[in-house]
Amino acid sequence: MKPGRLKQILLLTDGCSNHGEDPIAVAALARNQGVTVNVIGVLDDQQKSQPQGLEEVESIAEAGGGVSQIVYQKSLSQTVQMVTRQAMTQTIQGVVNKELQQILGKGQSIEELPPEKRGEVVEVVDDLGETCDLEVLVLVDTSASMHHKLPTVKDALYDLSLSLNARSGENHFSVFCFPDAKHTIRKMIDWTPELGDMNRVFSKLSSGGYTPTGPALKEALYAFTERPIRGMQDGVDPYEETGF
Amino acid sequence: MESILMKKPASNLYPGMSVRGKWSGRRYTIIRELGEGACGKVFLCKNDQGDTYALKVGTDSARMMLEVNMLKKFSKVQGVKLGPSFIDVDDWVTNKGTYPFYVMEYIKGESLPSFLKGKTKDWIGVCAIQLLTHLENLHKAGYVFGDLKTDNVLMCQSQLRWIDVGGVTAIGRAIKEYTEFYDRGYWGIGSRRAEPSYDLFAVTMIMMEMAYPHRFEKGAHPRKTLEAKAGSSVWLKPYRAFLLQCWQGKYQDATQMKLALSRIVMKRNKSKSNSSPSRVQSRDRKVRSEKAEMVTISAFVTAFLGLSIYSFWL
The missing domain is CATH 1.10.510.10 (Transferase(Phosphotransferase) domain 1)
Structure with a gap:
């Protein structure tokens, strides 16, 4: 099997959406377009109880075929890389399961194989996770309550790049934030293979009192679908067909 | 890792309960919990012959299987014992779902x-x-x-x-x-x-x-x-x-x-x-x-x- 190209949106937020279309519907749409949506809810380290509205975090990821996690700031770095990896494996397993069903008939999945066969299949999945190309669009909620968490977010994104760049497959990252008065989301870092120096990334921020998670996700999805145009200039992408 | 949401229901195993393999039919009786690993819980158990082992039950079948592959490869490298020896791998079917498990040497230390x-x-x-x-x-x-x-x-x-x-x-x-x-x-x-x-x-x-x-x-x-x-x-x-x-x-x-x-x-x-x-x-x-x-x-x-x-x- 050829290594494919995985596309993910990673949403970092700390609250419930309160403006515009339903983010769960947009996430479902993204999944349909071959883009997985992962969501991380970031809590303050002192926060005792789970704030209201964070159930949405799980629902968005579920609809987007991705992984969600609610964490305290201090475990953000490790969570960001874990969620991204877990979602990669999940997507690859989905593709492998589809292939298995074609070969072995309906109802077959990796879990249902006898242990010896399963052992061989999971090695293939693991290899694909190591070698596939990955595009991650990071979408950061920069509404007022997130401001003091942004230094931690920066550290976590640098750490994510460190983790993923240890793989043999290629990586592309971009960072967007929302809300933005004019365009709903604002591009902070254009597609790059490495998230290195992010010192000035979140320096100029507008802090509106609303959280348009749905519209922001939709714009992020557009940012992905607009990308093939650039890809075409570089020549036709040979991996697009693998269905990842 | 500190997370508030629990993804999948974890298997509940108590001393005295037994775990039977779906594929081999072999049975292991739980003695007590030894600890919690990255993707599952480890228990001290014994088989029907009375030999004691460590048994790990998890939820993520693929990840457990990767561990088993490693265990098989590295319980011994060039004659030197590095990790615990591999004993068995199987699935445990319960009314809550199917849980993958594997059995290895119990290292008492x-x-x-x-x-x-x-x-x-x-x-x-x-x-x-x-x-x-x-x-x-x-x-x-x-x-x-x-x-x-x-x-x-x-x-x-x-x-x-x-x-x-x-x-x-x-x-x-x-x-x-x-x-x-x-x-x-x-x-x-x-x-x-x-x-x-x-x-x-x-x-x-x-x-x-x-x-x-x-x-x-x-x-x-x-x-x-x-x-x-x-x-x-x-x-x-x-x-x-x-x-x-x-x-x-x-x-x-x-x-x-x-x-x-x-x-x-x-x-x-x-x-x-x-x-x-x-x-x-x-x-x-x-x-x-x-x-x-x-x-x-x-x-x-x-x-x-x-x-x-x-x-x-x-």
């Missing part, structure tokens, strides 16, 4: 912190040398341990054993499982690519943890924090220069690092036993007690020298 309690600082060096000997073998086979940490080793009759090989990764690949305190990426000292030097860094952090059981935060300047912590512990005094050299990337393989460490452990003992006769010459009472102390130390040193030579040539 003591955790590193409890083993070190009441022991001298020389043991820091001895344990690290043992770890490096294991790593030498593993690296030669083309793998790195990955998630090397205090929790993943047990002391079994003064010999160090690995109990969780889930993080073992082929050299050149990306490290997938790590614990921040032992991860050189977290401290800004290198990449997360599986290279022998990745494990060597973790060894230095295990040594640091022996002196700082409660660990410490990385602060704004991680490398400076490390250097300061290595400098301010009496326990680490003999190893201070060595640790700094490790972080500067002086040692690229376990053999080099082990040699350097062995030299420290040996040298210290020699200078100590030489200095003892000259100091005992004084007359007052205080010194007499010091003399007694020195005799004890020399006795220990002799025993220790024997032990370190033994572990060095092992």
Whole structure:
């Protein structure tokens, strides 16, 4: 099997959406377009109880075929890389399961194989996770309550790049934030293979009192679908067909 | 990892319950819980013949299977026992769902912190040398341990054993499982690519943890924090220069690092036993007690020298 190209949106937020279309519907749409949506809810380290509205975090990821996690700031770095990896494996397993069903008939999945066969299949999945190309669009909620968490977010994104760049497959990252008065989301870092120096990334921020998670996700999805145009200039992408 | 949401319902196993394999039909009776790993719980169990084993039950079937593959490969490398031996792998069907499980050798031992309690600082060096000997073998086979940490080793009759090989990764690949305190990426000292030097860094952090059981935060300047912590512990005094050299990337393989460490452990003992006769010459009472102390130390040193030579040539 050829290594494919995985596309993910990673949403970092700390609250419930309160403006515009339903983010769960947009996430479902993204999944349909071959883009997985992962969501991380970031809590303050002192926060005792789970704030209201964070159930949405799980629902968005579920609809987007991705992984969600609610964490305290201090475990953000490790969570960001874990969620991204877990979602990669999940997507690859989905593709492998589809292939298995074609070969072995309906109802077959990796879990249902006898242990010896399963052992061989999971090695293939693991290899694909190591070698596939990955595009991650990071979408950061920069509404007022997130401001003091942004230094931690920066550290976590640098750490994510460190983790993923240890793989043999290629990586592309971009960072967007929302809300933005004019365009709903604002591009902070254009597609790059490495998230290195992010010192000035979140320096100029507008802090509106609303959280348009749905519209922001939709714009992020557009940012992905607009990308093939650039890809075409570089020549036709040979991996697009693998269905990842 | 601190997360508030629990993804999948975990399996509930209690002493006395039995787990029967869906594929083989073999049965294991749970005796008690041993601990909780990255992707499941480990129990002490016995089979119908009464042999005791460790049994791990999880939810993520693929991840469990990868662990089994590693266990099969690395319970023994070149005749040396590195991890627990692999016994069995199967699925356990319950009315709540199907849970993958595997069975391995039960390693009865003591955790590193409890083993070190009441022991001298020389043991820091001895344990690290043992770890490096294991790593030498593993690296030669083309793998790195990955998630090397205090929790993943047990002391079994003064010999160090690995109990969780889930993080073992082929050299050149990306490290997938790590614990921040032992991860050189977290401290800004290198990449997360599986290279022998990745494990060597973790060894230095295990040594640091022996002196700082409660660990410490990385602060704004991680490398400076490390250097300061290595400098301010009496326990680490003999190893201070060595640790700094490790972080500067002086040692690229376990053999080099082990040699350097062995030299420290040996040298210290020699200078100590030489200095003892000259100091005992004084007359007052205080010194007499010091003399007694020195005799004890020399006795220990002799025993220790024997032990370190033994572990060095092992």
